[in-house]
Amino acid sequence: MYRPNFRLSLLSMAFVASLAQAQSFHADAAQLHARAEDHVRQFPGLSLHGRDHAYQVRDVIVDADGSSHVRMDRTVGGLRVIGGDLVVQTDRLGNLRAMHHNLHWGIQSAGKPALNASRAALAVTRTQAGSVGKPELVIYARDQAPALAWDVPLTGENADGTPFEKHVIVDAANGRQLDAWDDIHTAAATGTGKTLYSGNVTLTTNSLTSGYELRDPSRGGTYTINMKNRTSGGTIFTDADNTWGNNATSDVASAASDAQYGTAVTWDYYKNVHGRSGIANDGKGAYNRVHYSRNYANAYWSDTCFCMTYGDGDGTSIKPLVSLDVAGHEMTHGVTSRTANLTYSGESGGLNEATSDIFGSMVEFYAANGSDAGDYLIGEKIMVGGGALRSMVKPSSDGASADCWYSGVGSLDVHYSSGVANHFYFLLAEGTNSSYGTSPTCVAGNTRVATGSGSLTGIGRDKAAKIWYRALTTKFTSSTNYAGARAGTIAAANELYGTGSAEANAVAAAWTAVGRN
Incomplete structure (x- = not known):
């Protein structure tokens, strides 16, 4: 008597179901992409869509209620637009809810660069050490009017042995550097901060070949520098054993631990309670300046440097101003400037x-x-x-x-x-x-x-x-x-x-x- 192989049948059925789900997913993704592009072209005032603009999907998120968020990269005339990416948000019925991007100007097809690739590469090597790769002609539109530019790849090694893989953005009209960033994201380490006010706390720091620096790769790269009682300059705190301070002012790293801890807790509070990623909600960390000036009995936030500055106090009525609530206070001035921007008078x-x-x-x-x-x-x-x-x-x-x-x-x-x-x-x-x-x-x-x-x-x-x-x-x-x-x-x-x-x-x-x- 014939007995069917139920195990094989079940596996076959599972495979068919998985294949169907995969096909359905790709079909749905393609449909969401097409719908998002339709919205982009239908509402050029919102998307800043223009002639010769094209889009490539980078990510799709579908909420539990069926609403979707399609993230797309933009090209114009075949050139990648740095800063031109956008997110198209629709409800479960496919109706447009919002478009999110950071462009402030429309982008037209670019002309020819006044500076060729070789001269762009030379402009980089004149000021920076490293090996230059093949430059890519792009349109640069991060927080500025769109400009034809070269994305010049630069690789090498920092003084501490950490490799770098930089993008150096050079204006194709005059060779001026417009921007730069590193694709190497350094490893985080766990250190101990012996603070003035918050006891001994855990700090996330950056591991270097020769030790550690007071930089937090997990929170937007926020870091703390020692002003050494000056009002300009300063250097980032480094340490050999990843223990910072001694709970007293006799060690300059104690106040630095308070500031770095305050920055980390404030970051976590806004992210975990309010869903905000960093002060500007862009995932980028601010930085701290401690031991600012002499007998400076104040602390302040500056939009210009995107940083907090802390004095050591006057020694008679005010101690170093790096307590946790002061850190949260100063960083919140940055949040306010990026949201309501409440005018600082009246x-x-x-x-x-x-x-x-x-x-x-x-x-x-x-x-x-x-x-x-x-x-x-x-x-x-x-x-x-x-x-x-x-x-x-x-x-x-x-x-x-x-x-x-x-x-x-x-x-x-x-x-x-x-x-x-x-x-x-x-x-x-x-x-x-x-x-x-x-x-x-x-x-x-x-x-x-x-x-x-x-x-x-x-x-x-x-x-x-x-x-x-x-x-x-x-x-x-x-x-x-x-x-x-x-x-x-x-x-x-x-x-x-x-x-x-x-x-x-x-x-x-x-x-x-x-x-x-």
Whole structure:
């Protein structure tokens, strides 16, 4: 009697099913590609599509609800466009939702280069060591008007023995270098930071042939340099055993460990909580400058260098300003500049400062570091003899900040007018009575100090942070004032938790409690 080979049959069926799935996947991918290209050509105002433009799919992501994100590289007249890639987002029915790209100018077919390939290669070797490969004629359009350029490959070895595989972009009109980057991504190592304020922490560093450098390849390449009490120059910290500092100011690497740790925690907070990859949301890391100048009792963020700068303090009232909440505060100024770009004066300036205080505190909570527990005080670790730079529980406790909104609050220094939003955020997150202290509400009238005894229950800092971040990134603009902040945060809460939700009502109540109806 004949017995069929069921095992063979099942395997055959599985193979046929897999083949069918593969064919279906490729068919679906081709369909998504074709649909994306149709949208690109149908909406040239959004895609900046033009004559002789062509596209090649690099990646396709399909969400659980069927919506898709098709990432495509662009060529014009057969030339690769550096910076011309785009993502076409559609809903599950294939309707266009958005196009994402970084072009600001349309691109026309390029003419002939004034500089040939040989001269482009020579322009590179005159200034940089290495072996030059075959240059490729491209159109360069990263954050600038499109220009005909040469992508000159350059290979060699750094002083520490690490090989490099660079792309050097040379203007085909005049030989000027437009950009450069390295395709070699160095290995990360795990080191120990002996910080001033956060105890002993784990640091991700960069492994070199001769030791380690304080650079984090896993977080956009962010790094820390020693300014050596100067105001320019500086060199990246290096070390032989990957242990940085001694928990005291006698080792200059201690403050560097704090800064690098603060950068890493802030990166992780924004990425893991808000889905933001780096300050500019482009995956690129900022860098730190520590030991800036002499007796410099401040810290600041600079958009120009895309970096944080930390002084060592004056030694009498302020210690080195590299605490975790200060790091989160300064990096958040960068986030604000890349989103709402709140103008640093008047009420918008107060909102700018408050945003940094809010997220500086949330970074501290996120770290869950026993040596620097989360709180609603700003800079409490850097004060000689105790105290804090600012309090979100009762901002007026510093003798200058406003607890309540009033018509003249915008005339205060932005560090003091920020008190209104800081007070609002604390009441929204924790309520009037919490383990962090009693926070009085504001009474009617033109007063800057809260003396009321109203009662509010907080919604929790996680929800409050989500609401503020969404308002910052989708509602606030450069001139948003406190009235606009009230409207923006209520709208954000409605979107996140439902129109008329308990969270949205709590936002409105917290603004009323600080005098901004």
